[in-house]
Amino acid sequence: MKIIVPMAGRGSRLRPHTLTVPKPLIPVAGKPIVHRLVSDIAKVLGEPIEEVAFILGDHAFFGDDVVESLMELAAELGAKGSIYRQDKPLGTGHAIMSAKDSLSGPAVIAYADTLIRADFDLDKSADSVIWVKQVEQPEAYGVVKLNGTNEIVELVEKPQEYVSDLAVIGIYYFKDVGVLKNELQHVLDNDITHGGEYQINDGIKRMMKKGMKFVPGKVDEWMDCGNKNVTVETNQRMLGFLENEGENMIADSVKQENANIIEPCFIGENVVLKNTTVGPFVSVGANTVLENSTVKNSLIQSNSKISNANLDNAMIGNHVVYNGNFETISIGDYSVLE
Template sequence: MKIIVPMAGRGSRLRPHTLTVPKPLIPVAGKPIVHRLVEDIAGVLNEPIDEIAFILGDPAFFGDEVVESLKALAIDLGAKPTIYWQLDPKGTGHAIMCAAPSLSGPAVIAYADTLIRADFNLDKDADSVIWTKVVDNPEAYGVVNLNEKNEITQLVEKPTEFVSNQAVIGIYYFKDVAELKKELQYVLDNNIINGGEYQINDGIKRMMAAGKIFKTGTVTEWMDCGNKEVTVETNRRMLGFLAEANAPLIAASVSNSNSKIIPPCFIGEGVVLKNSTVGPYVSIGQGTIIEESNVKNSIIQTNSVVKNATLDNAMIGNNAIFDGNFTNVSIGDYSELK
């Protein structure tokens, strides 16, 4: 089994945090989004992972440190790491084809901007599985249409009339991903463009037209990381799941001076807490100092300083300094508010 992870986007909706850090590397509950996604998929597949292929964007942005962290992630899971580059952003289908040498055999393709809780028992009768989540507003998503056999017959993007309430979340299984490769090559060769880009859906539709059987897999939780508001909410939900699983969340090296921690919280190595109340639902990266503050429902990344603050629904980047009275803030790396 292979895992293919397209992650070349710049994450413009999560700025300023993605001006210096690729969105899939933004930490949620103390761990980068892409690390959580890949580890979760590997943990529920119940099959050995032979290779994990990452498709990155501009090498000037996705630098050596990112590449090495992704290689280490794959190796830790017992898989061969492979790095590909999408130097020209031409859509989801084009991104997948940038990993063409790895597109053979059984594979899961997972876009690295979402986190899930799911049952990955694969339907062996299906040529492909598309994971979906029941939503209240299907008109805002791409959805699947099913026949009487519960086979996917159609993909509809943001339907104006009701088709179904099962939204596509961006995780796919292919019994032989070479079939998708063949159809996406046709899409590229014949310049089939939707929304100005080459889309994975056009390859999937061609597979359906050729008689391939597509089934749905349903996730119980789908957590987006598209913008600051939903990323903070995803952090809250993930901390809840980790607390239920009794996962260790507070490093032994945390220095606590007259401060109260209200769980669940993730607090990284070397964090210093002084005269503060932290939690619930707070993630604090290593080396950060929180002083004379009250922080809840927030993400604060590494090596930052927060003083005299009351924070709720806040997101503060790396190496930032915040000293003030604002509550709902979003401050990028190396920023200073004093």
């Protein structure tokens, strides 16, 4: 089994945090989004992963440190790591075809801006599985249309009239991803675009027209990391899941002086808490200092210093110095507010 991870986008909706760090590497509950996604997919697949192929943007933004992190992730799964580049943002189909040398055999394609909790058996009798989640406003999503035997017969983007309430979450299984490659090659060769972009759906629709069997797979939880507010919410939900699963999220090296931790929280290595209450639902990265503060429902990354703060629904980057009384804030890396 292979895992193909398109992650070339810059994550503009999550700025300023993605001005210096690609969105898939933003930590949620103490671990980068893409690390959580790939590890969770490997866990639910329950079989050896042969290769993890990552599709990145230009080298200036996705540099050597990003490549090193991703290769370590692949190695942790006992898999070969491969790096490809999508130099121009020409759509989901174009991104996948940037990794065409790895598009063979059984594979999962997963876009690295979402997190899931799931427990499922992979239907290997199908040519493809498209994972979906029931949503309240299907007109805001791409959805699947099912026939009477629970097979997917159509993909509809943001339907104005009701088709179904099963939204496509951006994770796909292909029994032979080489078939998708052939269909996407046709899309590229014939310049089939939407808004100037080549889309994975056009390759999938060509497979459907040839009678290939597509079935839905359902996840228990689908969590977005599209902007600051939903990322903070995803952090809350993930901390709750990890607590229920018995994961220890507070490092032994945390130093406390007149401090109180209200779990669930992730507190990283060598964090210092002084005259501070943290939690619930807070993640704090390594080497950060919090003093004279109260923090809840927030994400604070590494190597920052937070003083005299009363924070709720906040997101603070790496190497930040903050001293103030704002409550709901979003501060990117290397900012100083005193």
